[in-house]
Amino acid sequence: MNRQTALASILKSLEADDLVIAIFGAMSDLLYNLKDRSGNFYMRGGMGLASSIGLGLALAVPARRVIVLDGDGSILMNLGSYATIGRESPHNLMHIVFDNESHCAVGGYPTATATNANLELIAKGAGIKRAITVDNEVDLERTLNEARASKGPHVIIVKVEKDASASRANVNRLVKVKDRFMGAVNREDINTMG
Amino acid sequence: MNQYANIIASLKESDVSFIVHIPDKILLPLIHDLEKDPFFKSVLVTREEEGVGVAAGAYLGGKKTALLMQSTGLGNMLNALTSINVVHQIPLLIIMSIRGDLFEYNPADVPLGRSLDSIFKAIGLPYYTPDESKLSDTIKGGVALSGTSGLPVVIGLAPGVLEKSH
Numbered sequence: 536m537n538r539q540t541a542l543a544s545i546l547k548s549l550e551a552d553d554l555v556i557a558i559f560g561a562m563s564d565l566l567y568n569l570k571d572r573s574g575n576f577y578m579r580g581g582m583g584l585a586s587s588i589g590l591g592l593a594l595a596v597p598a599r600r601v602i603v604l605d606g607d608g609s610i611l612m613n614l615g616s617y618a619t620i621g622r623e624s625p626h627n628l629m630h631i632v633f634d635n636e637s638h639c640a641v642g643g644y645p646t647a648t649a650t651n652a653n654l655e656l657i658a659k660g661a662g663i664k665r666a667i668t669v670d671n672e673v674d675l676e677r678t679l680n681e682a683r684a685s686k687g688p689h690v691i692i693v694k695v696e697k698d699a700s701a702s703r704a705n706v707n708r709l710v711k712v713k714d715r716f717m718g719a720v721n722r723e724d725i726n727t728m729g
Numbered sequence: 730m731n732q733y734a735n736i737i738a739s740l741k742e743s744d745v746s747f748i749v750h751i752p753d754k755i756l757l758p759l760i761h762d763l764e765k766d767p768f769f770k771s772v773l774v775t776r777e778e779e780g781v782g783v784a785a786g787a788y789l790g791g792k793k794t795a796l797l798m799q800s801t802g803l804g805n806m807l808n809a810l811t812s813i814n815v816v817h818q819i820p821l822l823i824i825m826s827i828r829g830d831l832f833e834y835n836p837a838d839v840p841l842g843r844s845l846d847s848i849f850k851a852i853g854l855p856y857y858t859p860d861e862s863k864l865s866d867t868i869k870g871g872v873a874l875s876g877t878s879g880l881p882v883v884i885g886l887a888p889g890v891l892e893k894s895h
Contacts, residue, residue, distance in 0.1 A: 552855075556786070578813075581808075581812050585782075587782025591790065592790045593786070594747075594783075595789070595792045596790040613779055623772060631862045657895065710879070713818065713819065716789060720790060
């Protein structure tokens with residue numbers, strides 16, 4: 536599946552109140568270009584930690600759905616996160632991994648998911664019962680619908696094609712990104728200088 | 730008041746309710762006490778940088794946060810602190826028991842332990858090592874400073890500080 540198609544499916548299932556955490560690189564750039572919104576938090580660093588930020592957020596705001604747009608290289612840097620998510624088991628967290636089986640953003644060296652590592656099984660082994668791998672649009676849409684109707688945490692591994700093309704989003708005012716996002720958390724328009 | 734109760738009272742007074750912790754023998758009694766108190770939500774993480782991420786997420790969700798750890802773990806989380814907290818201005822109180830200082834028994838903890846001041850100076854983070862008489866004020870003041878500056882504030886607990894009462 537093309538990653539842009541996959542992201543479009545996810546965005547279609549998004550509700551206004553949903554909070555989205557996106558990793559640095561293609562996920563942030565694509566998300567920004569396809570659907571910038573105040574409830575998007577664009578990471579520019581913190582490599583590997585998107586799932587952890589999503590976990591903390593999900594625990595802090597249990598009434599809101601938290602969707603993390605992560606990558607295979609990123610979650611492989613922080614597999615302990617699955618152990619923590621399994622233990623805390625936040626019902627409102629959906630961790631979506633765009634798995635292109637490579638470190639596409641930094642030259643394309645194959646990740647362990649290309650050869651041996653099965654992220655769905657790793658998540659299940661960490662106690663996250665609702666973990667699934669999908670490789671086509673129909674299954675992705677069905678999985679997203681099922682996930683919305685059931686309690687999480689959900690882990691969805693989306694197999695996507697390698698795509699090294701970059702359309703850099705102009706997201707550099709990182710304090711503004713945070714302030715706007717926290718405004719969305721509080722359901723208020725924020726334009727704070729305080 | 731023992732120092733564990735002192736820390737808990739100071740965190741409460743500062744409305745720090747979301748605690749992330751990495752295993753540490755010195756801070757363990759504090760963690761047990763926090764877990765018994767419904768005011769706090771505490772999360773055990775597997776390593777320090779993961780803890781920085783979880784705390785940052787909780788802050789985005791409106792919580793005031795603290796990270797409890799050993800000082801040697803600082804080496805595991807510098808990039809997370811600088812590329813999340815510093816650039817987005819995400820406050821965080823870090824309380825670390827200091828390893829690699831007086832009476833240290835493990836040589837592996839000494840190089841980082843002896844470099845703490847220089848590391849915090851180099852990355853520009855406020856770092857305090859209060860004795861027991863200043864612990865409460867440093868926690869409350871540190872939370873306030875972290876909020877106004879948008880920087881993580883670090884409190885190092887020297888060996889023995891938690892064993893004293895005042």
